[in-house]
Amino acid sequence: MTMFDLRGLDAPIVGAPMAGGPSTPALAAAVSGAGGLGFLAGALLGAEKLAADIDTARNLTTGPLGVNLFVPQFDTGKPAEIAEYAEELAELASQFEVELGEPRYTDDDYPAKVEVLLDLKPEVVSFTFGCASADDIARLRAAGITTVATVTTEAETEIAKARGVDAFVAQGPGAGGHRGTFDPLAQPATDSLEALLAAVLERAAVVVAAGGIGTPEEVERVVGLGAVAAQVGTALLLSDEAGTNPVSRAALQDAQFTETAVTKAFSGRYARGLKNRFMENHDQTAPLAYPQIHYLTGPLRRAAVQAGDAHATNHWAGTGFANARPDAAAAIVEALSSRVRR
Ligand SMILES: Cc1cc2nc3c(=O)[nH]c(=O)nc-3n(C[C@H](O)[C@H](O)[C@H](O)COP(=O)(O)O)c2cc1C
Structure with a gap:
C-alpha cells in the first residue's frame, strides 16, 4: 500500500483546515485541483456531517484530501x-436579544469521527490541540492514511514523533485561528516560525510550515528552509469557495482593523484574530475553558454576524491578513506557489 507523500505535491501548498465555516468541500477540492492539498475541518461538527463532507469533496476532485480533527x-x-464570565457577557447578549449558550464540555464526537476516517480513508489526517494516541495513529496508518501532527514546540514534536506520525505541521506564532498548543493551560509559544521549523526539521523529514504565510516570497522562503510545503489558512479566507461569513469577509478588508492578537475571549483557548472590541473588553477576564466558552459565546457571535456587527464576533486571521485577496482558490494557490512549483 503506498501512502500519500506530501513531498510529491505539484504546488507545495496545503489549504489549512478551518473549522467554524471557512472550510468547505468546494475549497478543499479547489486547492487539491490546483496541485496542492486541500483539507476539510473535522472539528465542531458531528461524525455524520463529516462523512457527508468527505463524500461531497470526493465528488468534486480526484486529487488528495486531508481531514483535520481537534484532539x-x-x-x-x-x-x-x-459562571462569572457568563455574567460579564450577559449585558452584551441582551443587547443582541439572545441567551448565552450552555457552557458544555464535549469530546467533539472524536472517537466516532476517527471511525469515519478509518472507513472513508482520506489520503491525509491531521490533528491539532494534541496528538492522537499511538494506537489511533497505528490504525490510521494501517488503513493507508498519512498522519500529521500540528506542533508548536520542540517538546510537542517529541511527543508526536513517539506516537509514530508520518509528518508534522510546524505552526508558528503568526498563525490565524487556534494555536495547536497541546497543553490547554499553557501560554502559546512565541518563538519565530523559522526557529520552530529548524527545531522540527532536526527531528523529522516531512515538515509543513504554517503561520502568517501570505505571499509567493514567503512560500519560497519556508520551502528554502526545508519545509515540504506551506500551510495557508488566512490567504484562503476571501476565496470564492471559502465559507467565511460576510461580516468576517468585510472585516478582513476593512481599514479600521489594523492588527491581529491572540485571545481566549471567544472560545476559552488561545486563538489569533483581528483585534476588535470584544477582544479588548473580555480577553483579560475570560477563563481558559475550551470548549465551554466556545459554546457559551456561540449564540452571541452568531447574532453579531446576523446584525453585521464586526466588534462582537471573532474573525480568526493570521498576521499576514493584509495579503489576503478575493479570488478563486485555484488562482490563489497558483499565485502562492508560482516561485516553487514542482
Ligand atoms: C479561520 C481559521 C480556522 C482555523 N481552524 C483550524 C482547524 O479547524 N484545525 C486546525 O488544525 N487549524 C485551524 N486553523 C489554523 C490553520 O491550520 C493554520 O495553522 C493557520 O491558518 C496558518 O496561519 P495563517 O492563517 O496565517 O495562514 C485555522 C485558521 C483560521 C484562520
Missing part, C-alpha cells in the same frame, strides 16, 4: 469562573 484535552473549566 479532546482534559477539562480545564472551573464552573465558578465560567
Whole structure:
C-alpha cells in the first residue's frame, strides 16, 4: 500500500483546515485541483456531517484530501469562573436579544469521527490541540492514511514523533485561528516560525510550515528552509469557495482593523484574530475553558454576524491578513506557489 507523500505535491501548498465555516468541500477540492492539498475541518461538527463532507469533496476532485480533527484535552473549566464570565457577557447578549449558550464540555464526537476516517480513508489526517494516541495513529496508518501532527514546540514534536506520525505541521506564532498548543493551560509559544521549523526539521523529514504565510516570497522562503510545503489558512479566507461569513469577509478588508492578537475571549483557548472590541473588553477576564466558552459565546457571535456587527464576533486571521485577496482558490494557490512549483 503506498501512502500519500506530501513531498510529491505539484504546488507545495496545503489549504489549512478551518473549522467554524471557512472550510468547505468546494475549497478543499479547489486547492487539491490546483496541485496542492486541500483539507476539510473535522472539528465542531458531528461524525455524520463529516462523512457527508468527505463524500461531497470526493465528488468534486480526484486529487488528495486531508481531514483535520481537534484532539479532546482534559477539562480545564472551573464552573465558578465560567459562571462569572457568563455574567460579564450577559449585558452584551441582551443587547443582541439572545441567551448565552450552555457552557458544555464535549469530546467533539472524536472517537466516532476517527471511525469515519478509518472507513472513508482520506489520503491525509491531521490533528491539532494534541496528538492522537499511538494506537489511533497505528490504525490510521494501517488503513493507508498519512498522519500529521500540528506542533508548536520542540517538546510537542517529541511527543508526536513517539506516537509514530508520518509528518508534522510546524505552526508558528503568526498563525490565524487556534494555536495547536497541546497543553490547554499553557501560554502559546512565541518563538519565530523559522526557529520552530529548524527545531522540527532536526527531528523529522516531512515538515509543513504554517503561520502568517501570505505571499509567493514567503512560500519560497519556508520551502528554502526545508519545509515540504506551506500551510495557508488566512490567504484562503476571501476565496470564492471559502465559507467565511460576510461580516468576517468585510472585516478582513476593512481599514479600521489594523492588527491581529491572540485571545481566549471567544472560545476559552488561545486563538489569533483581528483585534476588535470584544477582544479588548473580555480577553483579560475570560477563563481558559475550551470548549465551554466556545459554546457559551456561540449564540452571541452568531447574532453579531446576523446584525453585521464586526466588534462582537471573532474573525480568526493570521498576521499576514493584509495579503489576503478575493479570488478563486485555484488562482490563489497558483499565485502562492508560482516561485516553487514542482
Ligand atoms: C479561520 C481559521 C480556522 C482555523 N481552524 C483550524 C482547524 O479547524 N484545525 C486546525 O488544525 N487549524 C485551524 N486553523 C489554523 C490553520 O491550520 C493554520 O495553522 C493557520 O491558518 C496558518 O496561519 P495563517 O492563517 O496565517 O495562514 C485555522 C485558521 C483560521 C484562520
